[in-house]
Amino acid sequence: MARSLRVRRGRARLRAVALIGIDGSGKTTQAHRLAEALTAAGHPATYHRNAGGRRWLGRVAQRLGRPDPQRLIGRDGLLAVESVLRWLAIALALLSCLVTGRTAVMDRYAACQYASIRAHGGQRWERLARAGYRVFPAPRVTILLAVDPAEAYRRIERRGTDHESMRWLTAAATAYRTLPEYAGFVVVDANGSPEEVSRRIRAHLTEWFPGEPPAATDSAPPPAGRDGPVAAQARP
Template sequence: MIIVLTGIDGSGKSTAARALVSSVRAQGGRALLLNNHAGRRVMSLLAARLGVRLPTRLADAVETSLRVGNVLVSHLRASRFDGLVVMDRHLHCQLALRTANGLPRGRFLPWLLARLPEPDAIFHLDIDHAQAHRRIVARGTDAESLDDLAAFQAGYRELPEYAGFVTVDASVPVEQLASELAARLASNGAATGCGLST
């Protein structure tokens, strides 16, 4: 099965994904973590260091290219794996960023989403943007403003696909978040062959 984790920066997607995969493996299940990054962290650090902000359309073009490439490779790898596949981010993230930046949704990403295998679940890690910002500042590996995070959060909620997301409270400690994700998967009975249990 394939699950996708979405959410604004600082919501704990990567940490929760690693914890969930580790938990499944510890229970004797098979799990694979695939990252669908778009280089936003590197670009934000570079822009902050240079004291510039990349033009919105240029940043989107770079991020979209990287994200699409990673998503396609991830789905190829997932098709060859027997177990739970956890994807950290997906094309929905780029669509939410476009909305946040006032860019049109476009046709290509929705077209591609409709043709890729549909995930068994999309878990949206929901967190207050101020708390997410505090986490980002604490880790010190990237830079995001409060306004950007608030716009990103609103961008997710405006997606037509958002109604089908499973919203999970991401303000809790990562161990609790990973347990909640595992419990939701197990309660659906969808993860029986992956070694998940409540």
């Protein structure tokens, strides 16, 4: 059962918070909103997009007559490029946070790469990725935006800038739930409107948004996937 972070005492600085989840879960929208809300609440924050270049590679692949990046550079090539680009993005974001003293609101983090590797079936790459990403500290809070793959698919189709298959979205959702870090994620139901999801996120961050009502203990049901519903968990 998800529990609010209100149980934490004191007002420790929020150095970094990461929003993760499958494509179409609303990571970018919510990360921008959270950075703005934290700044307005007196905790200066900066948005950081830690992309792995998959969308860019997809556009390149289509221009070259290939349906997707994997058909262009192969699965191993895609995972290698994605892992390196995301590593560099996270390193720059953390460096910026260290220099400016602002909270880093991360749109994707290391767990996104581990999930991508699992969803692609490249498990042997995960050990290498974890060795490389081990240098990064864990965010103070990692929020998994749990959305039904069918809803994520509809959102992606509406935005019209890229395309993902239901098979991939379902595999990615399952991959997040099987990560060893899953028990430490704050799972937030991301199936509602952006406003509803923003309120749910802030309700789990009452240490930094003291005016927000605390999150209900059963407010974050994860989406059903091939393995069925999984009980939501949160960092104690």
